[in-house]
Amino acid sequence: MSVDYARADVRPSLARRARKRPIALLAAALFVAIVVVLVWSSKPQDYTPLSPDNAAGDGARAAAEILRGQGVDVRKVATLGAARVADPPTTTLVIAEPHLLQEYQVQALLDYPGDLVTLGADDATLAATASGLSTSSDSGSTLALAACDNDDALAAEQVEAGPWTVLGTPAAGVTTCFPTPSGAATYVDLERDAGRLTILVSPDIVTNERLDQAGNAALTLRTLGRHENVVWYVADGLDTSVPTWEGGDGIAPPESVPVSPDFLPPGTLPAVFALGLAVMVTALWRARRFGPLVREPLPVVVRASEATRGRARLYRRSRAAGRAAAALRAHAATRMGARLGVPRAAGADSLVDAITRATGRDRGAITDLLYGAPPTSDAALMTLITELDTLEGEVHRP
């Protein structure tokens, strides 16, 4: 039964193909190995602003590396909960982008029994510490002198201030430095119950790009390098955990998080990512063709009247009213001659005679219509054609 069935060719097995082309197999294996090694060894590039691993202009890797060179242990944590500070008195907790923290996280941070530095200011922190200050902004950044009684600020002498600033009357125990011309400050230092809180209101001075300007480096390094350890956290708005440290129990994160329109549940991003991968799988499903495309040899299709239409366009473009009238006159004469039985070889006179007899019109007018001067304008052409049609209609009338 199977003799006359067409069947697919048996493809050689993978091992057989590999034996046939060892170099191709070797190259493929090498390629896979290189890719695996590269993927394994390369850390994902960090582009988070103010991150100690970000080497771009808005990162803070330069500051972190200098601190490390000075013997300070800089540790970056992805979540507040991962901080797990072992010895709070010798550890500076650095919080970048504090405005993305939740209220309870700010409260938990203020309980931290050690030095706290925020890169950037936020109203929640300023209010929670009763500093009497609130955030503001200037139009740009200016160079500002220390103008206060703070060792770190005096050592730096002059830093870039703005555009982010704080305004207000500082409460007792709160030191503000580097005032801008508008009276706002860009450096806040205050004593909490458990330790100091330093706010670098304008976090640009920490970045790789600005660190070498004025006294930026001095202020940054003195502020961050007070103790042997630095735990660096960049808030991202999705982390719901609270900081933890040796001996502290912290505040438990609340069961429910207040919902604001721009706040999505924490699992949203991973779910969207999973859906994105599913879309790629869908693309794989849809992209596979059910067999090859079939060729269809198509015939050439050009309208037979295309040449005539081209000639009509040429007539029109060059406004060849005379030439067009000549063609129409000749054609009308041929038709009328055929109708009246005038042989083609006969001259114009016999045709005009025949038409005169058939229509009873004036002979001169007919001669003029058929053999007169060519029209010079489109309007004259239209008039001539109308008259010619009328004449032809009379001839063809039964």
Added chain:
Amino acid sequence: MYLTGWTALLAALGAVPALWSTGRTFAWVWVLGVLTLALMDAWLAPRPTDVGVRRETPRAVRLTESTAASLEIANLGRRTMRLAVRDAWQPSAGADTSRHRLRLAAGEAARLTTTLTPTRRGDRSADRVTVRLEGPLRLAGRQRSIDAPGVLRVLPEFASRRHLPSRLARLREIDGQTAVQLKGAGAEFDSLREYVIGDDVRSLDWRASARRGEVLVRTYRPERDRRVFTVLDTSRLSAARVGDAPRLDAGIEATLLLSALAARAGDRVQVTAFDRTERARAAGTTGPAMMPALADALATVQPALLEPDWAALARLIQGRLSQRSLVVLLTTVDVSSVDSGLLDAVRALRREHVVLVASVEDPHEAEMLAGREDVTEVYSAAAAARAALERDAVAMRLRQLGADVVTAGPDDLAPAVADRYLALKAAGRL
């Protein structure tokens, strides 16, 4: 290997547990897991080499008619198969459904039928048969294309066959007329029969009457066994579209009607399709086998974008024809015919044969000629008038050379040529 929609769905379902995850790792693991599962499923699917395919295609079908092509799929393996089959034909074959799903137990075979309604004349070929064998989980499977060639010849439509009965009636009328006609051109001696009152006394055969002792008259019939040689011009002008079809199709219609009529009239028909070389030829067959053979020969004729070689055609005709014949040239009468050598060929053929030149007119040009709406239309009318004058001049030259010229629209050409043939026959000019 191919994936099914279930794989995509399963991958999308991963978004639900991902809501409780914190990173991207879970999504990656889920999707890679689904893909691994699909890969395993494809590996577990039956082997495509176990599928046997046999195609049965009807040999030919007339254009605009439908036919059924069947495909037999057999499971030659030892496992039950769930499979999808794509029976691919080229688009102009007009297949209604190309995809079929079926389930075959081991050793079982199924017959799939695809209805074909071709939209173009010529050979329509089937492409490869693609089979998809589903894996046990229905997530993925194996896909292979199997070579199973098949060709369906689409014959010319022969729409003008509706004109045939009236032309045959006309042929019989000519028969009847000439049966009592005097001997003359176009009639040949048929038989002797007894004189009845009313017969023309001039047709009495005195010699036979003397021999038989009764009065006999000679009867005549139209000449038979004349030769009709039809030339179908397949050169560049035949490619131009007139109405919805190329000029060539109108020529084929005319060829078929003329040949059918001539064959019934007892004449010998030869057809050749020619541009610079002979593209198709039908000759030698007579009787009922003639029309199918002719349709088959003309089915695959396509216009070639070449200038016709009329001198070579004249030599070919003179080589093929030893007797006086009717040569019908189905071509286009155009200004370019003068340069291309049509006139010289007609002059050469005219010495021995009767030449009929048939040309397809464009009805669109007649519309252009009547346009008077605005200046643009008047210029179009002028261009059409100029083209008509030029064609008339060429036709006049052809007539002066002694050829008959027939021009008609694509639908009217076949009956016009048939009528001219009948007129020539009635006039005894063949």
